[in-house]
Amino acid sequence: MSNLQKSDPPLITRTAVAPRALPIFRHAGSGLRRLCRMAAVTVTPLVLFALFLLLVGVRPFEIYVAMLRSSFGDAYGFGEVIVKSTPILLTALATALPARAGLINVGGEGQLAIGALFTAAGAVYWISEWPGWAGIPVLAVVGAFGGAMWAAIAAALKQYGGMNETITTLLMNYVALYTVGYFVHGALKDPASFNWPFSPSISDSLRLPVVAGTRIHIGIPIALFFATMAWWLLSRTRFGFHLRAVGGNPVAAELAGLPVTRLQIGVLIAAGALAGLAGMIEITGIEGRLRPTTGATYGYLGFLAAWMARNDPLRCVGTAFLIGAITVAGNALEISSGLPASSMHILLSIVLLAILASGRRERA
Amino acid sequence: MIGELLTGAIRSGTSVLYASAGELIAERAGVINLGTEGAMVAGALGGFAVTVWTGNPWLGALGGGICGALLSSVHALLVVWRGANQLASGLTVMFFGLGLTAFFGRSFVSASVEGFNPVAIPGLSNLPWIGPILFRHDPLTYLSYILVPAVWFVLSRTRLGIVLRATGEREEVVFSQGFSPRLIRTFAVITGGFLAGVGGVQLSVAFTHAWVEGMTAGRGIVAAALVIFAAWKPFRCMAGAYLFGCAQSLQLVLQSRGADVSPFLLFMLPYVLTLAVLFLVERRRQSRIPEELGRVFSGPGGG
Numbered sequence: 001m002s003n004l005q006k007s008d009p010p011l012i013t014r015t016a017v018a019p020r021a022l023p024i025f026r027h028a029g030s031g032l033r034r035l036c037r038m039a040a041v042t043v044t045p046l047v048l049f050a051l052f053l054l055l056v057g058v059r060p061f062e063i064y065v066a067m068l069r070s071s072f073g074d075a076y077g078f079g080e081v082i083v084k085s086t087p088i089l090l091t092a093l094a095t096a097l098p099a100r101a102g103l104i105n106v107g108g109e110g111q112l113a114i115g116a117l118f119t120a121a122g123a124v125y126w127i128s129e130w131p132g133w134a135g136i137p138v139l140a141v142v143g144a145f146g147g148a149m150w151a152a153i154a155a156a157l158k159q160y161g162g163m164n165e166t167i168t169t170l171l172m173n174y175v176a177l178y179t180v181g182y183f184v185h186g187a188l189k190d191p192a193s194f195n196w197p198f199s200p201s202i203s204d205s206l207r208l209p210v211v212a213g214t215r216i217h218i219g220i221p222i223a224l225f226f227a228t229m230a231w232w233l234l235s236r237t238r239f240g241f242h243l244r245a246v247g248g249n250p251v252a253a254e255l256a257g258l259p260v261t262r263l264q265i266g267v268l269i270a271a272g273a274l275a276g277l278a279g280m281i282e283i284t285g286i287e288g289r290l291r292p293t294t295g296a297t298y299g300y301l302g303f304l305a306a307w308m309a310r311n312d313p314l315r316c317v318g319t320a321f322l323i324g325a326i327t328v329a330g331n332a333l334e335i336s337s338g339l340p341a342s343s344m345h346i347l348l349s350i351v352l353l354a355i356l357a358s359g360r361r362e363r364a
Numbered sequence: 365m366i367g368e369l370l371t372g373a374i375r376s377g378t379s380v381l382y383a384s385a386g387e388l389i390a391e392r393a394g395v396i397n398l399g400t401e402g403a404m405v406a407g408a409l410g411g412f413a414v415t416v417w418t419g420n421p422w423l424g425a426l427g428g429g430i431c432g433a434l435l436s437s438v439h440a441l442l443v444v445w446r447g448a449n450q451l452a453s454g455l456t457v458m459f460f461g462l463g464l465t466a467f468f469g470r471s472f473v474s475a476s477v478e479g480f481n482p483v484a485i486p487g488l489s490n491l492p493w494i495g496p497i498l499f500r501h502d503p504l505t506y507l508s509y510i511l512v513p514a515v516w517f518v519l520s521r522t523r524l525g526i527v528l529r530a531t532g533e534r535e536e537v538v539f540s541q542g543f544s545p546r547l548i549r550t551f552a553v554i555t556g557g558f559l560a561g562v563g564g565v566q567l568s569v570a571f572t573h574a575w576v577e578g579m580t581a582g583r584g585i586v587a588a589a590l591v592i593f594a595a596w597k598p599f600r601c602m603a604g605a606y607l608f609g610c611a612q613s614l615q616l617v618l619q620s621r622g623a624d625v626s627p628f629l630l631f632m633l634p635y636v637l638t639l640a641v642l643f644l645v646e647r648r649r650q651s652r653i654p655e656e657l658g659r660v661f662s663g664p665g666g667g
Contacts, residue, residue, distance in 0.1 A: 056467075104452065104455075161643040161644075163639075163642055163646055167592070170398075171586070171589060171639055172635075175632045175635050178628045182629060186628075303455065304456075304459070340466065344463075349457075353456055353457075356453050357442055357448065
C-alpha cells in the first residue's frame with residue numbers, strides 16, 4: 001500500500017506543529033461535561049430548526065407537538081414508525097459495519113434498490129408458486145445477493161482500480177436508480193398496469209406475515225437480529241477485532257499481518273447484502289411490487305442514522321427508530337400543516353451537522 | 365451528428381466544469397468537498413430565484429455563487445475548524461443542500477426565466493466546424509473558457525497558488541512560513557463552493573431555464589470524481605467535464621433521431637462512463653494526489 005511511505009516521517013512534526021488535541025484528552029472530561037455536551041448536541045439542532053420554522057412563518061412549538069403526536073400518539077402512528085425504521089436500520093448497519101473498517105459506504109440507496117429488483121424479479125418470474133415457508137427465505141437470499149453484487153462492483157473497483165468507495169458507491173446509486181427504471185418500464189412491467197411503471201404484484205404467499213391490523217411484519221425482528229449480530233461480531237469476535245484494527249490504523253493492521261484489503265472487501269459486500277435484504281423486506285413486507293421509487297431515500301437516511309450512532313450497531317437501533325419517527329411525522333405534517341416532507345431532511349441534516357461539529361467521533 | 369454531439373457536450377458539460385474547477389481548488393488545498401453537490405443545487409435554485417426576482421441573469425449568477433459559497437462554508441467550518449470527517453461532512457452538507465432547495469424551491473417549480481441565451485460571437489462563430497461547436501453558447505460558457513486557464517494560472521504561477529498548493533501537500537511548511545493553513549483551506553473551500561454555485565446557475569438559468577427539485581442529479585459527485593480523473597490538473601478537468609457532457613448529449617441526440625435505445629440506459633451512461641474512465645486512469649498510474657488529501661482517503665475513515 002502506498003500510504004506506507006506516505007505517513008511515515010511527518011507524523012512527529014505534525015503533532016508538534018498542527019495543534020490537534022490528542023485522542024486521550026479528548027474524552028477525558030468529567031461525566032458532567034460529557035452530559036452537557038450531549039445535551040448541547042441534542043438541543044442545538046432543535047433550536048436551529050425552530051428558528052428556521054419561525055423564519056418560514058410556522059410556529060415551531062406546534063410543529064414539534066404535532067410531530068410527537070403523529071409518531072407516538074396512537075398505535076397506528078407508532079406502527080408506522082416501526083415499519084419505517086426497519087429498512088433504515090438495515091441500511092444504517094450497511095454503513096456502520098464498513099465504517100468500522102475505515103470505509104464509507106454511501107451506496108445503501110443503490111444496494112437496496114438492486115436488492116428490491118432481484119426480489120421482485122425472483123418472486124414474479126421464478127418462484128411465484130412457491131409456498132411462503134420456502135419462498136420467503138429464498139427471496140431473502142436473492143435480495144441480499146442482489147445488494148451484495150452491487151456492493152461487490154464498488155469493492156472490485158476499489159481492489160483493482162484503487163478507486164475510493166465513497167465516490168463509486170455514490171455514483172452507483174444513480175446507475176441503480178436507472179437500472180430499476182429500465183426494468184420496471186421494460187422487462188418487469190406489469191402487462192395489466194395500463195402503462196404505469198411497476199412490476200406485477202407478487203403472490204400473497206410470498207408476502208411477509210404481518211401482525212393483524214397493522215403493517216408490522218416479521219422484517220422487524222430480522223433487522224433487530226442483524227443489529228445484534230453486527231454488535232456481537234464487532235465487539236466479541238476476532239473478525240470484529242480485525243475489522244476495527246483495519247479501521248483504526250490500516251498501516252499497523254497490515255504490518256501486523258492482517259489481510260487488510262480482503263477484510264475491507266468482505267465487509268463492503270456484507271454491507272451490500274444487508275441493504276439488499278432491506279430491499280427484499282420493502283417488497284415482501286410493504287409494497288408487494290417494485291416501483292421506480294421503491295425504498296427511495298432509505299439508503300441516505302440509513303447513512304445519517306449510522307453516523308448519528310457513531311457507527312455503533314446497537315445505537316443504530318435507536319437512531320434508526322428516531323429517524324423513522326421523524327420521517328413519519330414529516331409525512332403527517334405534509335398533510336396536516338402543509339410543511340413539506342423535505343423540511344424533515346433539513347432537520348435531520350442539522351442534527352448530523354451538530355454531531356459532526358461536536359468533535360471527532362469516538363472509536364472503540 | 366458529431367458537431368451536434370460536441371456542441372451538446374459543451375452545453376451540458378459546463379455546469380460540471382464549473383463545479384469540478386471549484387472542487388479542484390478545494391482539493392489542491394487538501395479538502396475534499398462532496399458537498400459540491402449541495403453547493404451546486406443551492407446555486408441552481410439561488411441563481412434561478414434571483415433571476416426570477418430581478419430579471420437579470422448576471423445577478424442570478426452572483427446570487428447562485430453566493431448560495432454555493434454559503435453552503436460550502438458549513439463544510440469548511442466543520443472540516444477545517446472542527447476536525448470533522450471530510451467525507452461524512454461533505455455528504456451531510458449535500459443532504460442539507462438538497463433538503464433546503466427542495467423546501468424553498470417549491471414556489472419556483474412552475475416559474476420560467478428568460479435567463480442566459482446563446483450568443484454567437486461575431487467572426488469566431490462563423491469559423492468552419494469549430495465555430496458552431498465552440499462559439500454559439502451562453503455567456504457563462506464563454507466565462508468558463510476563461511475560468512480554466514485562470515485557475516491554472518493562479519494555482520501554478522502566483523504566490524497565492526503556491527501557498528494554497530503547499531497547504532494541500534505539507535501544512536506544517538505553510539504554517540512555519542507564517543500562514544494559517546486553516547484560513548487558506550477555508551478560503552479554498554468557499555471559493556470552490558462559489559464556483560460550484562455558478563455551475564448550478566448555468567444548469568438552471570442557461571441550460572434548462574427551469575428549476576426542478578434535485579436537478580443536479582449527482583453532477584457535483586461526478587465533478588468530485590472528475591478531479592481525481594484529472595489528476596488535480598485544471599485542463600484535464602475540462603476534458604473530463606466535456607466527456608461527461610458528451611455522454612449526456614448523446615442521449616438527446618439519439619432521442620431526437622428516434623433511435624431505439626431505452627432512455628434509461630442512456631440516462632445511466634454518463635455515470636457509468638465517469639466510473640469507467642476513473643477506473644482506467646487510476647489503474648494506469650498512481651495519480652499525484654495532494655499529500656494532505658491522501659491522508660483523508662487512506663486515513664481511518666478520513667478526518
